[in-house]
Amino acid sequence: MVEIAESLVLERPEDKLIQRLSETLSGYLDQERVDDCIRAYQFGAAAHIGQYRKTGEAYICHPIAVAISLAEMRMDADGIMAAILHDVIEDTPVTKKQLAAQFNPEVAELVDGVTKLTKIGSKSQAETQAENVRKMFLAMGNDLRVIMVKLADRLHNMQTLGAMPPEKKRRICRETLDIYAPIANRLGMNSMRHKLEALSFQEMYPRRYAVLNHAVKKARGNRRKVIDTIESSIKNRLHEAGLLGDVSGREKNLYSIYKKMLHKKISLSDVFDVYAFRIFCDSVDTCYRVLGVMHNLYKPIPGRFKDYIALPKANGYQSLHVILMGPYGLPIEIQIRTHEMHRMSESGIAAHWLYKSEDDKCQKFQDRANEWLRDLLEIQKTAGDSLEFIDNLKVDLFPQEVFVFTPKGSIIKLPRGATIIDFAYAVHTDVGNACVSARIDRQLVPLQTRLENGMTIEVITAVWARPNPLWLSYVATAKARSSIRNYLKHFKQLEAINLGRRLLEKELQALHTQLDTIPEARIKILLEVTAMSSFEALLEDIGLGNKMPFLIAKRLLQDDIYANIKLDDGDHSQKSPLVIKGTEGMVINLAKCCRPIPGDSIIGFFNPGKGIVVHHHECRNSNIVRKKHTSWLDVEWSLDAVGDFPAELRIEILNQRGALATIASTISELDSNIENVTVVDQDAHVSVDLITLTVKDRVHLAKIMRRLKELTIVIKITRVKA
Known part of the structure; x- marks a missing residue:
């Protein structure tokens, strides 16, 4: 009975898995490091005791399966230990500090990098996922093994997805296709990418997968004779030329076929029209010589040649791609590469561990991956939030x-x-x-x-x-987008501070004092009263129209800063106008309803959060806001205001052929551009058009209007001011 009980214990799934892991590790690690990994298993098993997966097996089976995937890539001992322990911080009471004490700080850092964030507050599912991915990339910046563990973890989760509820299953598959498969591709790990894509496709669309899989197997059988004919032709020609090369038909990935059919809206027969082959050579020189031989065998299709050996892809992928017109008028796709290039294309950054003897050649994959991560970390520093970072990441993952x-x-x-x-x-x-x-x-x-x-x-x-x-x-590119957003965000802040300072100084001058003469103590008290963190923050609020400059100026000069101030009508009329150029940009905006230009009499209105909006004095919208005495201020154009300012003209013209072309050429001759033309009304004789054009100032606009009035086709012309 005791023997039967012992045999049942030995047959536990985790025991089989740890035995398989030990055998794999013994193939490339010394016994001391293998023992360390076994110790990590014992620690993890104790921590996860009583926890089970949806499949019913003990939870520890999952970390061991992840470790086995990495051991097959010949991951180092610390990476294997991190894989075995990758869920202990997240799912058990064990802390990072305990891991560092029990094993080493490097293992603890790796486990922490893979661990999801917990208790992120009341954020949405999308924000939580985005925050977790962002954290993972920060950890990747310090150690690439973090992503290796995470990809192996995701692969095993996908392989055991069957027990999940359908909705969660679809969400995990979508995340895998959107983030993890592209990351594997970006790191040159094509084998991992294809596995993740195939599993996601199979779980997300089981019926489509089954139908397509059956159709592909059937089509493959029908094509066997053609494939054998082309393959033997290629081998014979290489033999005649005295070149060594292994030839194999390339299997198309099911998910790639599905994507091609979906995006190009073509049938399976159209996808399978292209016969694909790979030729593996012993050197780069042979690759190019084989290419010449293939061009002699079948005619190349113009514009369908790509040299990824001289110009490798961003993920380090190298190969020659060419499409030839083969027998029976069938297109043939041929990829020519060295054996080493093929191994690298399948393994990517994992090649660093897989092929230790070729460390120098593997280093380029590490360098490319690190360069990409540096760019991503620069992007994440400037990203406003995690969702913005994920958007930028997705742009970068599909190049x-x-x-x-x-x-x-x-x-x-x-x-x-x-x-x-x-x-x-x-x-x-x-x-x-x-x-x-x-x-x-x-x-x-x-x-x-x-x-x-x-x-x-x-x-x-x-x-x-x-x-x-x-x-x-x-x-x-994600880098350009995040850099522009970051600059504009800081530029708007700086611009608002400068405008706020100008507005406050103007109000203080009207009260016969200057900002420089205000004691520091009074400014500190004002910041306390207004609950502002700094004087720059107060100036920014003034510039953005959230606080009235004349009220702040009065408070600064009033003995009792804490008192509430009410402004009389007379106070506002004595102030000198604010001088603007019209090109300030983000915190001084020209109203689109009346389109003021240099030379016009203008008035400014505070728009909370945005700054000052400048209107024409005759604009109808200004009459409504003018009644609110605290929200407007006098402004005037600077004498050196330069730039192109939009103005709007209402033109009634004879409805003749070429009339609009005549108007456009006349405007162009006078150094102006038309931004927009709208036909307001039209009959057989007259057309009423609204034309938006750019001018330098009122004089320039008047010159254009005079010239247009001289045209025989123009009946009436007026400027739109509201």
């Missing part, structure tokens, strides 16, 4: 590269759809912030120009330039 050159010949990789601005920020953040234009192959081009392979780009910068909020609508 289809474009290769462009700097004037000195350096190659820069950018995602497809990238613009000049993305290129400028890729060179340096300061270059991006100061760019005004660019030359592509010595020709001047606008900043929103989309880049194509092989372009040589020279960015033109200016000291006075700054990022434009409109850039956010056409940048493609």
Whole structure:
């Protein structure tokens, strides 16, 4: 009976798994380090005792399965120990400090990096997930093994997803496809990516997976004869040329087939029209010679050749890709690479542990991964919140590269759809912030120009330039987007502080004093009364229109700062107007209802949170707000106000062919651009149009209106002021 009981104990799933782990570890670690891993198992098993997975097995089976995946990648002992213990901080009373004391600080840091955040308050599911991913990337910045453990953890979770409720299952699959599979791809771990994608696809859409899987197997059988014919032709030609190379038909991944069918809206037969083969060579030189032989065997299709050996992908992937027109008019896709390139493409950063003998060659994967992480950490510092960071991360995880050159010949990789601005920020953040234009192959081009392979780009910068909020609508890289947002956020704050200082100084001058003469003690008391953290914060609030400058000025000068102040009508009329240029940007805005331009009489209104909105004196909207004496102030144009200001004209013209073209050419001759044209009313004889154009000032607008009145097709012309 005792023997039967012992045999039943030995057959526990965790015992089989730990035995398998020990055997795998013994293949590449010394016994002392294997014993350390066994000790980690014993500690983890004790910590997780009484905990079970949805499948019914003891919880410790999951960490051991994760450790086995990493052991097959020849992960070092500390990484294996972290995998075995990766859930103890999250799911048991064990602390990071206890782990560091029991094992070592390195293992404790790795486990903490993988551990999810808990008690994040009343945040949504999306925010909680985003915060966890953000934390993981911060930990990855210190140690890449964190993501290795996390990917192995996710793989085993996907393999045992069957016991989960359908809704949770779909959420986990979506997260895997959105974040973890692309991360594996970005780190060059294609084998891991394909496993995660296949499992996600199978669990999310089981019926689609089953139908597609059956159809692919059937199609594969029908194609066998054609594949054998092409494969033997390739082998014979290589033999004739005296070149060594292994040839194999490339299996298409089910999820890739599904995505292709979905996005290109094509049938399975169209996807399977392309016959795919891989040729493995012994050297890079042989790869290029094989390419020449293949071009002799079958004619290449123009524009369908990619050299990822000379220009590797961002994740380090190297291969030659070419599509040829094969027998029976069938397209053939051929990938040519060395055996080492293939191993690297399957393993990525895991190659660092898998192929210790080739450490120098594996180092480039580590360097690429670290470079990518440095960029991500720079992005996360400037991201407003975790959801914004995740948006930026997703942009960065799906790159289809474009290769462009700097004037000195350096190659820069950018995602497809990238613009000049993305290129400028890729060179340096300061270059991006100061760019005004660019030359592509010595020709001047606008900043929103989309880049194509092989372009040589020279960015033109200016000291006075700054990022434009409109850039956010056409940048493609996460780095450019986060840098622009960060600059604008800080620029608006700085601009608001400067405007707040100008407004407060103006009010104090009207009261016959200056800001510099106000004692520091009075300012401290005022900050206490207004509950502001600093004087800059108070000035920012004034600049954004959240506090009235004349009330703050009165309080500063009043003996009893704590008293409430009421403003008389007469107080406001004695003040000198605030001088503006109209180009201040974010905290001084020109109203779109009346479009004031230099030379107009104007009035400013405080818009809480946004700053000052400047209206024309005759604007109807200004009459309503003018009654609120505390929300408006006198403003006037600076004598040196320069720039292009929008103005709106209402024109009645004869409805003739070419009439609008005549109006447009006349406006263009007078150094003005048309921004918008709206047809308000039209009949057989007359057309009434609203034209928005840019002018320098009132004199410039008057000149344009006079010239337009001289045209025989113009019946009436007026400026719209409200």
